[in-house]
Amino acid sequence: MSSAGDRVRRRTVRAGGLEVPILEAGSGPLVLCLHGFPDHAASWAGLLDRLAQDGYWAVAPAQRGYWPGGAAPDGSYRASATGQDVLALIEALGRERADLVGHDLGARAAYAAANLDPARVRRLVGMSVPYGPGLRTAWLADGDQQRRSWYMFFFQTALANRPSSSTTSPSSTGCGENGHPATNCRMRSVPRSRKLSAGRES
Structure with a gap:
């Protein structure tokens, strides 16, 4: 049986002046999964597969500044710029509208896209950032x-x-190749000393 990572495809799409690495799975209505910091597109691999199984075309782009060569062409990382990236990607993928799922700074980009052009956003899910x-x-x-x-x-x-000898990037750890996010990257687990209860630490 194949794993979720085996069913997720990767390619590069030109959108808004950037060559954007994306991960994608399935076909159907477009759902963009927007990562936050310090995550990357591969953080969504399991969800992409699940959405694909439910009849969606699930796409996780690398956000501007999150891959080698992905610096903002205009130097801006403001919410309006990342929101415009989302709208440009919807267009580059040949769709009029998309559902947006954003986590952390990805939620910020999703909110900005919806504010810039509400007609392009069917539904929006924001996680971690209100x-x-x-x-x-x-x-x-x-x-x-x-x-x-x-x-x-x-x-x-x-x-x-300040540079740190322990600082690594996805490309230096083998998580990505040729500037593409990889589906086999995993963020390191950080031990939690407190239990979470109803979204609050106890």
């Missing part, structure tokens, strides 16, 4: 959210720009 000003408010006023988002603040410091 729509609207709620997250910004929590960052400013909620100590619990600030602790959960520590890494975002860390990445704004000079310390985050």
Whole structure:
């Protein structure tokens, strides 16, 4: 019996001035699965296969800046730019509309695409990042959210720009080849010392 990774195809699509590596499975209505940070398109391999089995054409693109040669041509990583990437990909794939599933910064890109051109988005699922000003408010006023988002603040410091001997990328670990995300990449598990209960740590 073949695994989900065996049924997921990979190729490159030109969209919005970028050569975008994508993973895809199935055929039918288009569903774009948009990864966040520090994930990659291969994080969706299992879901792509499941969506394909349910009659969808499931596509997971690499987001701008997440693959060698994938730097933003205009230098922008703003929500509006990533939202425009989503709309350009829908068009490049020959479809008028798509369902969007976004996690983390992928949710931000999905929200932006829906705001830029609501007619192009059939349905939208946002995970981990809420729509609207709620997250910004929590960052400013909620100590619990600030602790959960520590890494975002860390990445704004000079310390985050220092090279580390333990830093690896998908291409340096053999997860991708020729700039394509691979279906056999796995993120390292981080042990959790606390149990999750109803979306909150206990």
